[in-house]
Amino acid sequence: MSSICAVLAKEETLQEDQRKPTFDFKSYMLQKANSVNKALDAAVSLKEPAKIHESMRYSLLAGGKRVRPVLCLAACDLVGGSESMALPAACAVEMIHTMSLMHDDLPCMDNDDLRRGKPTNHIVFGEDVAVLAGDALLSFAFEHVAVSTIHVSPLRIVRAIGELAKAIGAEGLVAGQVVDICSEGLSEVGLEQLEFIHVHKTAKLLEGAVVLGAILGGGTDEEVEKLRKYAISIGLLFQVVDDILDVTKSSQELGKTAGKDLVADKVTYPRLMGIEKSREFAERLLNEAKDMLAGFNQEKAAPLIALANYIAYRQN
């Protein structure tokens, strides 16, 4: 974690965590991301029709930090579940995240041609295939949870599928997207609407990741709801930091086009409240997230605490 410099004004929290010798966040992330990458590679193999599978794999295996699947695995572990219980769900969440980026990048949406430092899916495979590959990833995410989840009761699998779907649809991710599109160029967008956009566009899927892990790992209703609140806070935090990075970092540092929000005349936290207030807000969200983990075994909660810090202090 030593390479992560502070985006937030104060680094104390991070420094404190770094001093704890019991938990090596960097190794943890690498090991979990490695499990996820192997599982994704196996789940979406290169079969016929080749073109659609190539397109799906191109974006799905393009790297990325795998924050969402790791959150899912960490939540499962925290409530006492094993990795195998949540691995299909963790992959599913990453499939959904990938498909949302693919559709987001389309010319009729954000019209982005660079993502994670590579040409976007529609640039390589064409718009038609990019739309279809997104659809295929979306449905395969559900198939994967339904077919490949083991050692979990069907009742919990059904509940998890309901939560995952809710995170995506017209009351989740898509709701955030559509309100975001409708608010571009509007001058009267306020904090409430901005928060609606971010809660839905970003926090809902992070919430889904954490809640799925907690449900599939056998968590009690109380545990699931605490982890849901943790996830909503880090979800909003994620977007606030994203907004800050967009105005403070270059395209090269981000691996995607920087300053796009300004060009698109999008409402962002820095634009509404300034950089300093945005940083204070991010810090408050970070603390709220950590408060939700207070009731759990702190050693087992270390990955989720570190993930919250990581989201707060990441540089791209």
Added chain:
Amino acid sequence: MSSICAVLAKEETLQEDQRKPTFDFKSYMLQKANSVNKALDAAVSLKEPAKIHESMRYSLLAGGKRVRPVLCLAACDLVGGSESMALPAACAVEMIHTMSLMHDDLPCMDNDDLRRGKPTNHIVFGEDVAVLAGDALLSFAFEHVAVSTIHVSPLRIVRAIGELAKAIGAEGLVAGQVVDICSEGLSEVGLEQLEFIHVHKTAKLLEGAVVLGAILGGGTDEEVEKLRKYAISIGLLFQVVDDILDVTKSSQELGKTAGKDLVADKVTYPRLMGIEKSREFAERLLNEAKDMLAGFNQEKAAPLIALANYIAYRQN
């Protein structure tokens, strides 16, 4: 059913069925389609954000014959299930069908501006919203099955969700779409590839509809597999008849742009084997479908027999 003139060469089968006084197909379809329409209207209500829900409802409630949901309900009934067991799944199948049409109609795909006699979704709501509304319908279909299915064991619900997802993705609907797109304008497309396209593009979702009904209604594995074969036959039949209608009917009669396949230089059954041979093939598929229903109580199988006839003899 008296208004349905024969697309196929021989009308005997239809005439025979019409003489049976025990089953009124027209009333059955109207009653079931009415249940489905009410359920769809309630499932996707007009809430915030309004634009995305309006877009979803615009295409979902645009009429349509509701063949897929009725197949789902009829299969559920045939294996001894009640309507409430399969109604959410029936709605889900129609949501998937609708989203596939919405994405299919996009400028980057078929670029169609007329569907069921009305402007297509992206013409009314814009391409960005049409993409997102399709995504929302796709995920909501799974949410609806997971959350709203009652009186069915979670094990069967999980199985049904796996089947539904498989019908859509890169080994289902999307596979058919992508191979179809890749084969446009190619001169060497053969019968095998054409059948691949149609089995995936059309038959997979009809198969999903029937198999979901059979699973949720409590069918044995043997019953589910027989009904799966019935569905694959009528699925292919559906597309063969569609191809025939495209070259024999006007846009006004079809309620969509006619002759599009020829203009797009798409490979079709009439183009590959001529109209007469296409009609013979359709008749063979119709008989194969009916053979699969032979082992069931014939009175209870009447709706599925009539639905096969309807698909064969429909005029649009």
